[in-house]
Amino acid sequence: MSGHDHGDDGVSRRKVLECMTWAGTGVLWTITGGVPRSLGIIDSAEAATAAAPGMTFLQISDSHVGFDKPANPNALGTLEEAVNKINAMPAKPSFMIHTGDITHLSKASEFDNAERIISQSKLDVHYVPGEHDFLDEEVKFYRDRYGRGTKGAGWYSFDAGGVHFVGLVNVVDLKAGGLGNLGTEQLAWLEDDLRGKSKSTPVVLFAHIPLWTVYPEWGWGTDDGGRALELVKGFGSVTVLNGHIHQVMQKVEGNVTFHTARSTAFPQPAPGSAPSPGPMKVEDAKLRSMLGVASINFKQNEQRLAIIDTPLQG
Amino acid sequence: MKTINRRDFSVAVAAAILLPVTTARADDTNMEVHIDNFVFQPAELKIKVGTTVTWTNRDDIPHTVVSAGKFRSKALDTDDKFSFTFTDAGDYKYFCSLHPHMTGMIKVE
Numbered sequence: 001m002s003g004h005d006h007g008d009d010g011v012s013r014r015k016v017l018e019c020m021t022w023a024g025t026g027v028l029w030t031i032t033g034g035v036p037r038s039l040g041i042i043d044s045a046e047a048a049t050a051a052a053p054g055m056t057f058l059q060i061s062d063s064h065v066g067f068d069k070p071a072n073p074n075a076l077g078t079l080e081e082a083v084n085k086i087n088a089m090p091a092k093p094s095f096m097i098h099t100g101d102i103t104h105l106s107k108a109s110e111f112d113n114a115e116r117i118i119s120q121s122k123l124d125v126h127y128v129p130g131e132h133d134f135l136d137e138e139v140k141f142y143r144d145r146y147g148r149g150t151k152g153a154g155w156y157s158f159d160a161g162g163v164h165f166v167g168l169v170n171v172v173d174l175k176a177g178g179l180g181n182l183g184t185e186q187l188a189w190l191e192d193d194l195r196g197k198s199k200s201t202p203v204v205l206f207a208h209i210p211l212w213t214v215y216p217e218w219g220w221g222t223d224d225g226g227r228a229l230e231l232v233k234g235f236g237s238v239t240v241l242n243g244h245i246h247q248v249m250q251k252v253e254g255n256v257t258f259h260t261a262r263s264t265a266f267p268q269p270a271p272g273s274a275p276s277p278g279p280m281k282v283e284d285a286k287l288r289s290m291l292g293v294a295s296i297n298f299k300q301n302e303q304r305l306a307i308i309d310t311p312l313q314g
Numbered sequence: 315m316k317t318i319n320r321r322d323f324s325v326a327v328a329a330a331i332l333l334p335v336t337t338a339r340a341d342d343t344n345m346e347v348h349i350d351n352f353v354f355q356p357a358e359l360k361i362k363v364g365t366t367v368t369w370t371n372r373d374d375i376p377h378t379v380v381s382a383g384k385f386r387s388k389a390l391d392t393d394d395k396f397s398f399t400f401t402d403a404g405d406y407k408y409f410c411s412l413h414p415h416m417t418g419m420i421k422v423e
């Protein structure tokens with residue numbers, strides 16, 4: 001992987017990637033042949049010999065720095081464990097995305113602690129906010145740190161490795177009785193942002209709350225997410241990456257692959273399996289298995305994806 | 315007129331006991347709403363003008379209490395409280411701006 005920087009298409013993009021490594025509580029993504037794939041867990045020795053062409057990037061989510069309740073009294077500690085895993089990876093990812101809820105209560109100290117730990121990865125990190133990152137009175141701590149160069153409440157796009165990445169914000173101006181919300185201004189921007197892009201350009205949309213309807217009874221969906229998906233309909237490869245629900249879920253619809261990442265802080269119950277979506281307390285020995293990894297394997301040139309759920313422990 | 319009508323008194327007491335718990339009695343000036351498992355309890359509260367309602371978040375996740383144009387709490391961490399005194403009659407729909415599927419109603423008479 002070394003030598004492949006942002007924007008590098010790589011000479012071997014069309015080769016089938018054999019494997020990559022999994023990174024603790026993150027998901028390692030690799031792009032080959034222009035199609036993002038998240039890859040199954042293998043041992044690091046195997047990963048080391050599988051130097052992959054193309055571009056890899058990592059997704060972490062829901063670090064909830066500051067959370068100290070019984071479900072995980074030390075969310076900062078498990079974030080650090082995740083970062084240590086990332087640093088131990090034989091193949092360094094090109095960059096990382098964080099799909100929100102960096103902090104638990106939007107305190108300056110929580111943002112500072114998160115930054116102190118995440119920066120140890122020495123990776124560029126592209127953030128989108130979760131609802132827990134906009135709780136301070138003036139809603140400025142997140143924007144001061146991560147809002148530079150973004151539009152509106154913090155949306156933006158960038159290109160890397162021949163892929164067009166779009167970070168969206170669906171945690172503001174939420175309506176009573178509703179779900180996540182993108183809003184007309186952001187959707188108009190997205191339409192404009194995608195205009196003129198070749199339909200063969202792979203697109204990655206990432207946002208905190210799932211853009212697809214996972215479980216509306218718990219607010220796990222985005223009211224106008226379907227309008228964003230309409231805008232990417234003509235693209236040959238679309239990958240939608242979200243957090244918020246603290247567990248892996250995925251589905252494929254046509255050319256669109258949906259995926260949610262686990263949290264680095266605490267697990268949440270499966271939809272409808274508990275009275276509420278709140279933090280789920282599990283036995284101490286089991287916690288890291290709930291924060292553990294699951295990976296998705298996109299078979300190149302196939303729309304079906306193989307799901308590999310592999311806990312960190314047990 | 316000085317004689318206490320025991321029968322009427324008994325009826326009044328019985329009526330008070332039978333009132334649903336979500337209905338405030340005339341002498342109640344403080345009422346409570348709890349947030350448990352992402353639900354406002356009771357979801358609907360009937361109160362008199364002048365009553366103060368106090369919301370308490372008993373979840374491990376922060377919530378807010380927001381009624382558009384009427385009142386808006388800060389993010390309430392576990393066991394944090396928010397109070398609002400209703401000085402005008404009307405129906406006050408409110409929700410959690412972080413988890414908007416959480417909704418409630420205060421009816422002020």
